[in-house]
Amino acid sequence: MNQKISTSYIIVLGLMLFALFFGAGNLIFPIMMGQEAGANIWVAMAGFVITGIGLPILTVISLGYSGESDIQSLANRVHPWFGLIFSIILYLAIGPLFAIPRAGTVSFEIGIRPLIPESWDTMGLFIFSILFFLVATLLSLNSSKIVDILGKYLTPIKISFLSILVIVAIFKPLGVLQKPIGEYTNNSFFSGFSEGYLTMDVLAAFVFGIIIINSLRSKGVESGKVILVSTLKAGLIAAILLAFFYSALAYMGASSVSKLGILDNGGSVLAGVANLYFGSFGGVILGALITMACMTTSVGLISSCATYFNKILPKVSYRSFVIIFAIFSAAVANFGLSHLISISTPVLTAIYPLAIVLLLLTFFHNTFNGKKIVYQLSMLFTFIVSVFDGLNAAGLGIKPVDQLFSSILPLYEVGLGWLLPAVIGVILGIIIGLFNPIGKEKEEEQLI
Numbered sequence: 001m002n003q004k005i006s007t008s009y010i011i012v013l014g015l016m017l018f019a020l021f022f023g024a025g026n027l028i029f030p031i032m033m034g035q036e037a038g039a040n041i042w043v044a045m046a047g048f049v050i051t052g053i054g055l056p057i058l059t060v061i062s063l064g065y066s067g068e069s070d071i072q073s074l075a076n077r078v079h080p081w082f083g084l085i086f087s088i089i090l091y092l093a094i095g096p097l098f099a100i101p102r103a104g105t106v107s108f109e110i111g112i113r114p115l116i117p118e119s120w121d122t123m124g125l126f127i128f129s130i131l132f133f134l135v136a137t138l139l140s141l142n143s144s145k146i147v148d149i150l151g152k153y154l155t156p157i158k159i160s161f162l163s164i165l166v167i168v169a170i171f172k173p174l175g176v177l178q179k180p181i182g183e184y185t186n187n188s189f190f191s192g193f194s195e196g197y198l199t200m201d202v203l204a205a206f207v208f209g210i211i212i213i214n215s216l217r218s219k220g221v222e223s224g225k226v227i228l229v230s231t232l233k234a235g236l237i238a239a240i241l242l243a244f245f246y247s248a249l250a251y252m253g254a255s256s257v258s259k260l261g262i263l264d265n266g267g268s269v270l271a272g273v274a275n276l277y278f279g280s281f282g283g284v285i286l287g288a289l290i291t292m293a294c295m296t297t298s299v300g301l302i303s304s305c306a307t308y309f310n311k312i313l314p315k316v317s318y319r320s321f322v323i324i325f326a327i328f329s330a331a332v333a334n335f336g337l338s339h340l341i342s343i344s345t346p347v348l349t350a351i352y353p354l355a356i357v358l359l360l361l362t363f364f365h366n367t368f369n370g371k372k373i374v375y376q377l378s379m380l381f382t383f384i385v386s387v388f389d390g391l392n393a394a395g396l397g398i399k400p401v402d403q404l405f406s407s408i409l410p411l412y413e414v415g416l417g418w419l420l421p422a423v424i425g426v427i428l429g430i431i432i433g434l435f436n437p438i439g440k441e442k443e444e445e446q447l448i
Contacts, residue, residue, distance in 0.1 A: 071086075094301060105125070
């Protein structure tokens with residue numbers, strides 16, 4: 001059995017991982033962050049790198065380290081019910097609730113909206129979303145080579161065009177960096193940290209990591225060490241590429257304010273920058289490429305979500321789930337990109353800390369002998385805080401609770417109040433585990 005992976009295949013895996021993460025939706029957040037952060041862009045970028053690059057890559061590596069076959073198996077370490085619920089929420093978030101509709105709205109914002117009168121925006125989005133998700137449905141229902149062709153040939157073309165755009169923006173910036181606005185005035189690092197949540201890449205990485213691991217196993221690799229080292233190397237390649245493009249896009253956004261002003265969303269900024277540099281023709285090319293890329297992303301996500309839900313609900317066919325998710329995504333897409341982002345922010349703020357704690361605990365699983373009580377207490381304490389962070393992000397904060405948490409939890413006001421409770425949960429879990437006479441196998445059955 002072959003246990004050696006060639007350097008060329010590692011590079012292929014790294015590029016594939018980069019392509020999986022660098023969907024069209026990921027273009028809009030760093031460039032919008034750049035607009036708002038202005039002169040503080042590099043401080044904000046440091047925070048964004050942690051949640052937008054570092055944690056997603058760590059998630060992929062954690063799956064290679066854990067040896068689990070999927071996200072539900074990994075989350076079952078907390079509790080089977082948690083594993084099921086968390087997996088459902090994760091697939092819905094990277095599927096029909098946020099990521100799939102976002103792919104449609106990003107396509108509209110960059111490819112169609114600049115070409116039509118402003119008064120046609122609502123009707124234009126409605127018609128476009130119907131056509132976009134009709135095509136996505138047909139492709140998802142039929143395993144067509146069209147999707148493979150789009151993935152193989154469109155990604156290099158898209159990256160080539162974006163490379164030209166960012167290189168021009170770096171050497172010929174549109175203007176000087178402006179003063180930061182909003183949260184980026186005083187909390188640039190933590191605002192960038194929170195902005196990384198919106199990419200949803202930590203959530204998606206639980207799915208992407210399995211793709212990478214299965215690719216390695218298809219080459220005959222069974223050694224856990226080889227899988228771990230290979231995912232680490234591939235992750236490093238993807239991280240370098242992501243860091244370059246995210247940084248360039250953020251700088252592009254920061255330098256565009258003097259010409260474009262502060263726009264509503266990153267899609268409008270990217271379309272505006274492309275138009276300024278290359279005229280309307282360049283904007284049309286970018287829009288077409290990103291629309292096709294979004295289509296590929298949508299088909300992949302619809303197929304993945306339909307496959308998962310068909311697995312847990314086999315009485316409902318894969319075909320039915322595809323149609324349901326496509327129709328639902330088309331409806332959600334009509335909220336528009338800006339509203340969709342504002343809706344997703346509270347949910348992601350609440351569940352992202354859980355994903356982060358789960359992946360970190362994965363690396364220390366053997367240290368505390370995989371005791372479920374450690375997983376359970378740390379995740380419970382994390383959720384108690386993160387759910388109130390989510391309420392605050394939705395404008396529904398409870399003042400007495402906020403005042404209490406602000407007084408006792410470090411970094412609560414910048415959205416990281418869950419860190420200390422998570423650590424306390426781990427410590428308490430380890431202490432309780434030391435005095436728990438139930439053996440590990442018995443403990444698996446006697447769930448809290």
